[in-house]
Amino acid sequence: MASGIRFLHSSQPPVIHGDLKSQNILIDSKFRAKLSDFGFSNRKPDKATGTPLWMAPELLSGQSLNTPKSDMYAVGIIMYEIVARKEPYYDATESNQDLLKGIVDRKKNKRPRIPSYCPIKVKKLIKFLWHGDPSLRPTASELDNRLQEMDFKAFEACAHASGSHSMQEHTKSQGDNDEHFLYQAFPRHVAEVLKSGAKVEPESHDIVTIFFSDIVGFTTIAGQFEPLKVSQLLDRLYLKFDDLSRKHELFKIETIGDAYMCAGNLATDQYLDHVKRVALFAMDAIKAASTTLVDEDDPSHGFINIRVGFHSGPVVSNVVGNLNPRYGVFGDTVNVASRMESNSEKGRIHCSKASAKLLMTQAPEIKVRLRGETEIKGKGKMTTYWVG
Numbered sequence: 001m002a003s004g005i006r007f008l009h010s011s012q013p014p015v016i017h018g019d020l021k022s023q024n025i026l027i028d029s030k031f032r033a034k035l036s037d038f039g040f041s042n043r044k045p046d047k048a049t050g051t052p053l054w055m056a057p058e059l060l061s062g063q064s065l066n067t068p069k070s071d072m073y074a075v076g077i078i079m080y081e082i083v084a085r086k087e088p089y090y091d092a093t094e095s096n097q098d099l100l101k102g103i104v105d106r107k108k109n110k111r112p113r114i115p116s117y118c119p120i121k122v123k124k125l126i127k128f129l130w131h132g133d134p135s136l137r138p139t140a141s142e143l144d145n146r147l148q149e150m151d152f153k154a155f156e157a158c159a160h161a162s163g164s165h166s167m168q169e170h171t172k173s174q175g176d177n178d179e180h181f182l183y184q185a186f187p188r189h190v191a192e193v194l195k196s197g198a199k200v201e202p203e204s205h206d207i208v209t210i211f212f213s214d215i216v217g218f219t220t221i222a223g224q225f226e227p228l229k230v231s232q233l234l235d236r237l238y239l240k241f242d243d244l245s246r247k248h249e250l251f252k253i254e255t256i257g258d259a260y261m262c263a264g265n266l267a268t269d270q271y272l273d274h275v276k277r278v279a280l281f282a283m284d285a286i287k288a289a290s291t292t293l294v295d296e297d298d299p300s301h302g303f304i305n306i307r308v309g310f311h312s313g314p315v316v317s318n319v320v321g322n323l324n325p326r327y328g329v330f331g332d333t334v335n336v337a338s339r340m341e342s343n344s345e346k347g348r349i350h351c352s353k354a355s356a357k358l359l360m361t362q363a364p365e366i367k368v369r370l371r372g373e374t375e376i377k378g379k380g381k382m383t384t385y386w387v388g
Contacts, residue, residue, distance in 0.1 A: 001025055001033040002147050003324075005075065006140040007257075008035070008227075009068045015227055018066045020074035021054040022081050032324070052096070053077065053088045057104045057132055069134035075143065076129025080112045083122060088112045106132050121150060147323055186327050187251065187267035190319060200319040207271070209264045209278045209312040209355060210329065210337035211250070213241075213285055216305040216346045218258040221294060229295060234258065236296075237304055240288040248281040253329060259341075260285075263329065266317065275312055275355055276363035279387050282308045282349045290347070309340025311352040339376045340384065349387040356385040 008015040017024075017035065024037040048059035048066055056073035058064040077088050089112055092099050102110030111130055114123050125146060131137050138146065182191045193200050215221070215237075222230050234255070241260050245252045251267035252260075262281070264274030286306060294301040313333035319325050336352060344350035351359070356368050367388055373381045 001035065001075070001078070002140065002144040004033065004035045005071060006144045009071070009140040014068050016066045016068060017071050017074075018049045019051055019054075020071050020078065021051050022078050025078070050074070052100055056130075056134065057106075058134060060100055061104045064134075067134065068140065069137050072137045072140065072143065073130050073134075076126050076137075077112070079122070079126050079129065080114060083118050083126070084112070084115050125150075148321065150323060186319070187317075190327060194319070194325070202316050202318040205266060205315050205317060205329075207274075207312060208266045208315050208329070208333070209274045209310055209358075210315070210334055211260075211262050211264075211278050211282060211308070211310045212338050212341035213260045213282075213289075213306045213308045214341060215258040215289075216307055225295065232296075233292075233294060233304070237289060237292050240292065241285055244281055244284045244288060247284070248277045250277055250281055253327070263315075266315075266329065273362050275310075275358040276366070278310050278355075279349070279351075279359055279363065279366055282310065283388050286347055286349070305346045307341060307344040307346055307348060307350070309337060309342070309344045309350040310355055311337035311340050312355040312358055336376070336379065336382075339379065343374055343376060343384070351385050351387055353383045353385065356387075359387065 005017070005020075008017060019037060020035075024035065026034045026036050048055065048062065048064065048070075050059060050066070050070075052060065054074040054077045056064075056070040059066065059070050064070070080088060089099060091113070094102070099110065102108040109132055111127075114126060118126075125138075125143075128136065128138055129143070182194070185191075186194060190200055221233070225233075238255055238260060241262075242252060245262050248264075249268065249270070250262045250264050252262045253266075254261055262278075264270050264277045270277060286308060289304040289306040292304045293299055294304055311333055313331070313336065315329040315331040315333045317327065317329045319327050340350045340352055350371070351368075359366060360368055369386045371384045371386050374384045376382045376384075
C-alpha cells in the first residue's frame, strides 16, 4: 500500500487518490496490496472528496481540497484498522455529526482509540499520520522508508494480541487456496522454507536467463489517460503475460510499472533449454501485446507495442524484507538484461552475446542475427543480437 501511494504522489503533478480506505485496498495472488477506486483522482473537484471517517480534519471543515497529506491521514486510519481489526470509531456513542465535529475540533482531537497492545513505534507512526496539522504528517516516501525499516514482528505482535494468528499460522490455516498463492509468489523450495517459519538463505545460480519488457511510449500513455485506464491496460496485458509464463514454465519475478520481468532456469531446472524458453516467450509476448488495445472503449488509440531484451548469466536470489517479503534476483546479469531491453526497439527482441550463443545451441531453428556493437550504459560497447 505504502509503495503504491508513494508511486502516485511522486508523479508530476502528484496523483491524489482522494478516497483512501480499507475497502479500496485489494490483495492480489502474490499477497501484494493494490490500490483501487481511483474515481476521485480523475476529477478536479471544487470541494473535498472522500469517505467521512477516513477524511482529514481540514477536508471535513472545508478549509482545504484534497492533498497528498490528506491521503496520508487516511493511511493512518487504515493502519489503525490493521492493528485493531475493527472499523474506525466502532465504539463511538455520539451521533455521526458530533463525531465529525470532534475530529475537526483541535481541542477534542477525536481519533480512534489505538489498542494498548500496539507497539510504541507503530502507535507513534499512526499518530503522526493522522496529526491535525497536515505539515507534520509524513510524506508517502517517508512512510514507505519507515515501514521498510520497521521490524515486522511489531505487526505480528498486534495480530497475536488481537486474537489473530501470525503470518505463518494464518498461511497454514487457509489451506490449499493460500498455499496456491504462496507457491505462485515464491519458488516451491522457498515457499516451503517460509511455511516452516525459517529464514530463507540467499541462493547462487550459475546460469539463468533474465527477461525484461516495457511498453513503448508508456509515459505518453500515462499522461494521456486517467490512472484507472492505465491500470486496466496493464492488467489486461500482464494477465496475458502471466498465462504465457505458465505456458513456457518461466518464473515471473515481478512487474514494476510498465516493466515485466521473468526468468528461466531459476525456480526449476531448465539448464538445457532456458534461453529457448525465454526466446519463445518473448515472441509470444510481442504478439500478445500487439493484440491488446490501449483503450478498450476507444479502439482508435490502437494496440500496445513492447520492446524486449534478455541476458544470461549468474545471479543470486533471495527473499528481501519481512514487512512485505519479496523474492528477487541480484547481480550484474540483471543489470545487463535490463539494458538489453532499454536498448531494444519496438516489436523487437534484443539479447546479449552470451544469450545468443546459448540460443543457437538450444534452438538452432530460431533466427538470431548480429546487431553489432551497441553502446550499453555502464558497460561500454557490447556485441548484441536480434532474435526472431
